[in-house]
Amino acid sequence: MSDITTSELDRRTLLRRAAAVGFASVPAVGMLSACVGGGEEDTTEQATGTKSAENPLGIDPKTGIEVIIFDGGLGTKYATDVDIPLYNKKWPESKVTYSATQEVSTVVQPRLNAGDAPDMINNSGSKLMDFGAVVNAGQAQDLTELFAAPSWDIAGKTVADTLVPGAIEQGTYNGKPYAVNYAYTVFGLWYNKALFTKNNWTVPTTWADFTALCDKIKAAGIVPFGYAGANASYYMVRAIMTSAGKIGTEQVLKDIDNLKPGAWKNDAVLKAAEAWAEIGKKYIDKSFLGLKHTEVQLRQNQDKLAFYPCGSWLENEQAKDTPSGFEYSIAPYPSVTTSDQLPAPALNAAAGEIYFVASKGKNPRGGMEYLRGMLSKEAALEFTKLTKSLTVVAGAADGQTISPGLTSANEAVGKAGKDIFMGYLFDTWYKKLDDESRIAANDLMFSDYNAQKFCDRMETAAQKVAADSSVTKFTRS
Template sequence: MRKLLIALVIIAALVVAGCGSKESAKGKAGGKIELEVASFQGGYGLDFFEYAAREYEKTHRNVKIKVWGNPRIWEQLRPRFVAGDVPDLTWPGWDMDTWALVAEDKVMPMDKYLDTKAYDQDMKWKDTFVPSLLSKGMDKGHYYIMPFNNNVYGWWYNVDMFKKNGWTPPKTYEELLVLCEKIKRTGVAPLTYQGKYPAYMLQGFFYPWAISAGGFDAYKDAQNLKPGAWNSPAFLKAAQMIAELRDKGYFEKGAMGMDHTGSQMEFITGKAAMIPCGTWLGSEMKKQMELLPVPFHMDFINPPVLASGKGDPSITYSSVETWIIPKEAKHPDEAADFFKFMTSLKMAKQFVERKNTLMSIKGSDAVQLPKDLVMPAKLMREAKVTYSADYRDWYRTMGKDIESAMAALLNGEVTPKECVDRMEAAAERTRKDSSIPKHRME
């Protein structure tokens, strides 16, 4: 009998030990749930996410949050997704193919969480988001990819330079041509751009002018891979407009060799009057602007449109930085709750104030906005339609081919017709490849 009792005690101890090991493997230490939050470390840094983690822990004593990041975080995350050893919550960065992860069933659907009550508002969590931004992360009727900050994209101009010379920010392409000639006579480049990254020029010039020439349906057709959309008359017109600015010498010489910070330095030091960029510009160049001998002032406009164009001039380019909960996360419920806390109205307003950018949460711009965010926020609110280049996330190879065609146009290596024909050929290859999951812009 004594031997039997000893045996039972040993078995019980082994069971308890086994359970303890399992809990530890799931991320529990000292009785607390350990959440791993992995974030892309870019212009916004990691400090706000660290701050949010510490604030969350104050009211969730059973949770400990580890935040870490890297400028090339996707390189560390890819093998972990293959191995199934994933963080609980992640912003995987711009070079992670998150839509491929969705297709491979490696991303947690967010529907049940979005139907829960918001943190600090009497409504469902999903109703706190700007609808057009939340819907970007939908696939087959389910939410997978969650929006966080909202990057509005357009043109920035040098306020003091414009005032000194009596220049008016252009609303139409025709006004732009007249203005560029005036600016060029002063020895300043009318426009500079981030030539090493052609996506900036697509967003700043090509897409808005294609929409202006052909209406928003022309752009939707291209994203939806409709045959002939990428070399349609609307897209050809946009390419011709870019070539005209190039041939008239309105782009800064050497811009094709510049990266984002290089071209942005040219802008803030007065060597160029205008630049296409997103609302992260002020945050990204803050330190450099503080070192200038005199304060620098800039303001924002939507890209000038054709005076007789078909597209609504209020249409605004708006993209989001996205977060996901991996399907194999150890603590998905707690991860969703922490992200809900990070996107609460209170925290969203703090992010706007601290990071000089906008958020995907309705009402988060109801704060004392920095001067350079007032106009982007206004244009975002007034836009009848917002859009982004979703195809770049859906079809990575096609996206790179489209960028290469744009670079060739700006370099003068191809004609406008050859440029859009190359784009259409890239779309055709994607269209015919049955191994690539297809998406639609509604």
């Protein structure tokens, strides 16, 4: 999940295709309880107002809100230049207190625990909070009322009606929605199309073609593949998991999320780990283990690195360092075996970037109203313009001129057709398992290259979580 954020595609095509392929089914918002906060929150000191057509969430228009935004790949201009002004225009007497951080857990978690929470929080980055634990502690607001409320600017529709399928499900825990996963991300191998054209390199679709091309790239004095071991090892975890999903379908990943015994020892996971271990052993610059993501990404901008595994926020994150003539392009991870159950064009693409409201803050209704503004068509379009990233607001960026990376991702989505899968959720459900996966991926790629060890240690870690009665469990179907 991202130091994470996103950048993507022709908006109309991607969002419509996202709707067509369908993620896991979206909860029927109308069937969910209209009560906010699951009955756990103390509302005695929380700001409330009178509900009306103009104020469907019943906010107090004179009470301010506090928002904290993660300062990462998406930047913060969408908040300072779009969302806050939009909110202030509608509610001029409700002052917005704003701050940004790269260390969300360090800044926000103590405040949640102390009962002094900001109202709306962007939980992202390498130091994001364990959101499953936040939900379990009753610190996240039930967003049922938000999704059932009228859209900010699309007449006749609720907020839920305006979103791509799967958007609500990805922020749902045991039947209740607690987060807005706002950005729509396409994951894969990123490369400089101009460099590949210059060298007459063909993007691989099979693993044999992948390793053969890596040999050519290496002979040309360029590092074939790499990622930052210091703070972006989860990029590699996603690559391994995506390959496993293509080998054995998304059910492999669902079993992992559901802590099913033996899930990490599934042959699809082992084969994926074996294939990637070979790449680590032969084609990675070992110094990358100690580098941060921006350092490795700069190497790619300098044509010192060919393939980089990442989400589509990459293009925007590197905008200041991308030289003229560099053309970001994305390729699906190549088929590992000749019997992969999903075809080579299959992609992992999903809603991401968590935004949530603190249930025990001073103004959770104001926090929800802020999110309602973010989920307007106006805000979503401006977000895409600023970040080169799509949102989960369906059709919000129709007809816009797009960047090379966004165009490429759109084309990849078109070629994938129905073979787009959401991926996994254990990284946000179980932080200890996520932490272990990052360490295990680094060991697999930089040191021991032992796929069986990777599977065994992850299975042990998963079953330790499964056996821990203090950890609330989540399931997906």
